[in-house]
Amino acid sequence: MSEALLSVRDLTKHYTSRGTRLTILQGISFEIGKGEVVGLVGESGSGKTTIGRSILRLVEPSSGSICFAGTELTSLSASVLRSVRPRMQYIFQDPYASLSPRMTIGEILTEGLKIQGVGNREERLERARSALGKVDLPADAIHRYAHEFSGGQRQRIGIARALTLSPEFIVADEPLSALDVSIQAQVINLLRDLQQRLGLTMLFISHDLAVVEYICDRVIVLYLGRIMEIAPSADLYAKPQHPYTRALLSAIPSPDGNARRDRQILKGDIPSPANPPAGCVFRTRCPKALDACARIVPELREVAPGHFKACIRDDLN
């Protein structure tokens, strides 16, 4: 891993709703190197989107530090933050909600440039056209409205919008999950292409482990707002250390019907963030849980080079 472009330290987020305190994120720390693609996986409700949005300060974190290219983001004033924003962009999950129904594609794609005061009208439109070219859409789409495009096309417009400001860092929040399987391959290849061509650094949020394996250099596994395991992709998929990661990996459907791995079915649902289990939050569903798991909050520790896990058991192999 080269020098870190983004470093998150001890990020916490909680909401108070009618007197109950909901802990959405607890003690999240990780780094992303320049040009690296890091996957963030976990069940629904584990806080993936909140991490992505906190990094871009679309959600205000409750505490912790987010350092981007040497700048501490959490303490920035609104006006300084505005000047940093073009360097980090967001790709949304739902391509139907992320494009304004009242604006033409040209207006959508030039909005960021206009906000940042880049160029005149003609130059901005030129950049919008070139962004459309990058995502394989015709340049005359700038006169059309979002509702005239299919889901896959809209998602590519969303990607083009993120690219107009020439960011270094992109948070892609489940960019495939709202799309048809046939379109997913198209979009994921486009993303990988762009990432490599433009040298982008990316945080790729997903719950599709097969896609994450395909595109990511490293993977962070999240459960109930806590990091369970961080490891290089190859390492994680070959030798998962945490019982939760093993359960997730065993749930990947295999194209070969006969070669079924022992599938571990996790019982129950993810616990409520209002009332997380004491000790290790995963212990209520963990097939390997011990009595000690209820007492000790497991620290994230390095078990192999670059491979971290938050589990007290080392005797699982």
Place this chain on the structure above:
Amino acid sequence: MLARSPIRSPGPFTRAFDRFLLNRAAMFGLSVAVPMLMIILSYPLWWRFLPNDIDLMAMNSGPTATHWFGTDGVGRDVFARVMEGGRISLLVAVASTALSGLIGFLVGAVSALAGRWADAISMRFVDLVMTLPPVIFLLVLASITGTGIWPTVMVISLLSWPLLARMIRSRLLELRERDFVLAARGMGASLPHLLLRHGLPNSIDILVVYTTLQIANAILLEAGLSFLGLGIAPPAASWGNMLNAARSTSVLEQYPWQWLFPGGALVLAVLAINFIGDGLRDAFDPRAELN
């Protein structure tokens, strides 16, 4: 598919407008309101009497070739007064609607976007204004501000904005969490940008419908105030104070043209504008997009 269809495609407003044109009641309203407006605005150019001219030869005269709508007790031409009253009613209605629309939009925007405290304070204020009984509130306000066009505009505006503020607030609260607004914030959008580029275009349906229905409502309020003697004071004409002047039993029975024409104009105008407002509301209904 992309290559063959025309380059410029109809936007959401064009499509709403197309639906509006298909609405028969709204087209009827438009076909009444537009000619009425043109007659009211152009009457000094072709009508021979001024609203306060006194024709001593024809007091309380019924409709004739000279005085189409007859004359009143002091020989003033009812047609000219209905036209002049229409001008004042429309002026009051348009001005008060614009003012209350502006207040309502700004209060709604502030309470939706400027944080929790601003929201709580402005919404409690809206509650307060909404709980006041309208007629008594109008009477008190009118007795403070006095009579005349601008005091009447003020009174009507101060009564009408809370409803719009509520609607704008709820629209913007919903909008604030939408992904495309989040995307704009992620690109560094300021509050004015969010308000003008996203807030306004996405509330335009509320504003258009509010405006038309509120114009009709304001015409009625103005007539009511003037009828009670607190709106437009005589000798200036307004549909309300013409009705007030004609309310004695003898006038009601013997000179019906003195109240029939201003009353008819009032009913016709309010009805036509309401039809237009209903048509616009249907045209902007998001469910209509499905057809």
